[in-house]
Amino acid sequence: MTTAWLVLAVGEERQHGGNDGYDDDPSQHYSWDDTVPNHANLKVGDVIALWDKKQLLGLGVISQIETGSEVKTLYFCPVCKKADFKRRKKLKPTCLCNKCGAQFEEPGSKTKTVVTYRSRHGETWMDGRGLLTGAELRALCDSPRSQLSMRPARWEKLRDALLALEGIDAEDLDMDDAQADEDTVRKPIAGGHRMANVKTRQGQPAFRKQLLKDHGQVCAFTGPAPTAALQAAHLYSFAEESEHHDWGGLLLRNDVHSLFDRGQIAVNPDTGLIDVDEELLTYPAYADLHGKIPRARLRPEHEVWLAAHWRSHRNTP
Incomplete structure (x- = not known):
């Protein structure tokens, strides 16, 4: 069975307490690093579905995965040293730790060299903005209550949910053809990760x-x-x-x-x-x-x- 990944992409807000965010272009590529759970599990040929917590943005087949490295600033709760905290826009102190409940204005920080990943999926991109709600997408995941930004799911379940919508037919969702047809330019590059020397900006x-x-x-x-x-x-x-x-x-x-x-x-x-x-x-x-x-x-x-x-x-x- 084909694996699908529900990955979080919310523009400039796509960051958590632990880092400064990622540079994404949802219709072309998705970026992450080895501080993210499931970071090494995405493979060429997997379906990647992007959402913004409220709705589906679109989906495609991963044709390649570039790897690189960069020195990144990581932030953490100064009390329990965990990176699981959120920054609040209106309340003070600005930060609230989800682990220990501590509230603080400025987090602790350190620098670390991380492995970076960038998937390419633009060749098969299908704009799906608003076709499925956040609640519907969560229900399709292997672990519906997961809070991870990269969540595994079954492509068959996602496909069936989309086909149930009015105006969507099988030809719109020929991700399987993109994986199997050797003559199509939409065929993903076989062989797992494409290792490349990438200078991250x-x-x-x-x-x-x-x-x-x-x-x-x-x-x-x-x-x-x-x-x-x-x-x-x-x-x-x-x-x-x-x-x-x-x-x-x-x-x-x-x-x-x-x-x-x-x-x-x-x-x-x-x-x-x-x-x-x-x-x-x-x-x-x-x-x-x-x-x-x-x-x-x-x-x-x-x-x-x-x-x-x-x-x-x-x-x-």
């Missing part, structure tokens, strides 16, 4: 959170977009700089971010207008951007970085 969740605070739910080039569709885009090579510069990033829609990194979408520093590579002009969605003013309010620092990006990709002096 430390501070990326905080960087994205600051951009959302500065600009709201707006792609800098295309305009308003759902938070889940927005990525924190560096306007320079983070691999070379390894630093989150002030005003060195903008929010970009997932596809636009990818094209921006390739230089196929850029901002002409002479005109201040978006310039779209000729190859993309056959696609109306991108052609419509050509010659338009960016939708985000740009600071002088943004303009400096964007000009450097232009020179780097358009080979102009």
Whole structure:
């Protein structure tokens, strides 16, 4: 039987008392580390279903799992030393330990090198926002009362629950075909975890959170977009700089971010207008951007970085 995993993904709120959170893009990838229960149990070929405690967000088949490492700050209750506490938004003291009941304003902290994991499932992603409630999803888990952020379930049970809904048919849920059909591009990569040397971007969740605070739910080039569709885009090579510069990033829609990194979408520093590579002009969605003013309010620092990006990709002096 196919294993399914119900995993928690609640955007910028996806963090617990023990750490600073994770950088997810629900429709493409899911991130965790070896401090999370069940961290090593997810496999290529498993179905991954993402939820936000209230409802299903969507599901897909894991096609690969990347591993890496990073130094992470871990937080704990200063009384019992456990990491199981919650941060309260309105009550004081801010923190309440779920283990010993202690209340405190600032947790203890330590740094630790952790193994990081990132699943890829975008090839088979099915948007399922709102199809099943949180209570319905919990009931499908092997342990319905579990409080873990990564919970095992049976794909057959999840599939049957979705098929019982009006408007959903078997073709919408061909996860089994994605696993078995050798001719389809949706076939997961066999062989367990794909071991890769991955440089994890430390501070990326905080960087994205600051951009959302500065600009709201707006792609800098295309305009308003759902938070889940927005990525924190560096306007320079983070691999070379390894630093989150002030005003060195903008929010970009997932596809636009990818094209921006390739230089196929850029901002002409002479005109201040978006310039779209000729190859993309056959696609109306991108052609419509050509010659338009960016939708985000740009600071002088943004303009400096964007000009450097232009020179780097358009080979102009």
